[in-house]
Amino acid sequence: MTSKLYAITDSQLLxxxxxxxxxxxxxxxxxxxxxxxxxSADHARRLFEAKHxxxxxxxxxxxxxxxxxxxxxxxxxxxGVHLGQDDTNPVAARLILGSSAIIGVTCHASxxxxxxxxxxxxxxxxxxxxxxxxxxxxxRPAPISLISEARAQFGNTPIVAxxxxxxxxxxxxxxxxxxxxxxxxxxxxxxxxxxxxRKFINL
Numbered sequence: 001m002t003s004k005l006y007a008i009t010d011s012q013l014l015x016x017x018x019x020x021x022x023x024x025x026x027x028x029x030x031x032x033x034x035x036x037x038x039x040s041a042d043h044a045r046r047l048f049e050a051k052h053x054x055x056x057x058x059x060x061x062x063x064x065x066x067x068x069x070x071x072x073x074x075x076x077x078x079x080g081v082h083l084g085q086d087d088t089n090p091v092a093a094r095l096i097l098g099s100s101a102i103i104g105v106t107c108h109a110s111x112x113x114x115x116x117x118x119x120x121x122x123x124x125x126x127x128x129x130x131x132x133x134x135x136x137x138x139x140r141p142a143p144i145s146l147i148s149e150a151r152a153q154f155g156n157t158p159i160v161a162x163x164x165x166x167x168x169x170x171x172x173x174x175x176x177x178x179x180x181x182x183x184x185x186x187x188x189x190x191x192x193x194x195x196x197x198r199k200f201i202n203l
Contacts (some may be wrong), residue, residue, distance in 0.1 A: 005033035029197025037067035050076035090120035109142035129163020151177035
């Protein structure tokens with residue numbers, strides 16, 4: 001995981017074609033990981049958008065992951081999927097997507113869930129929320145110390161921090177041992193997304 005920035009899209013924040021221009025701007029700033037997150041039931045539009053994002057990511061040697069939807073990840077050709085605790089089991093997702101797919105799992109504030117995800121062949125584990133989040137305001141909080149505990153317990157397994165992360169608070173998560181910062185509103189609501197992406201990467 002060479003880039004510290006893991007950009008997560010938001011269908012309400014980035015409606016229509018603004019999704020593509022915003023992600024392109026983040027990629028131009030050096031972002032190498034993008035998660036497409038859209039909870040709507042418009043399967044045709046979601047497939048179109050995922051395929052278009054994949055083209056943008058491939059042009060920049062970046063990875064595209066799909067939030068929660070294994071079938072969309074497969075049908076779009078995305079590089080992988082990010083799973084919540086109520087979504088498809090990582091083992092089942094691996095059978096569908098293949099051995100080379102990237103599979104990440106949300107583990108909230110639980111080292112036990114992280115261990116289970118690793119046992120189930122997850123490529124990375126995600127913890128959070130660490131700060132108040134506009135994307136998931138009701139998410140359970142996690143202490144920053146959890147990252148250093150996870151680093152000590154799980155060795156080189158990549159750790160993603162998520163939840164209310166900004167340029168002002170991100171460095172303390174990296175200092176605690178996080179490999180990447182998953183960012184949505186702080187990045188995509190910026191007036192200059194490319195420059196904001198660069199600043200995150202330079203943390």
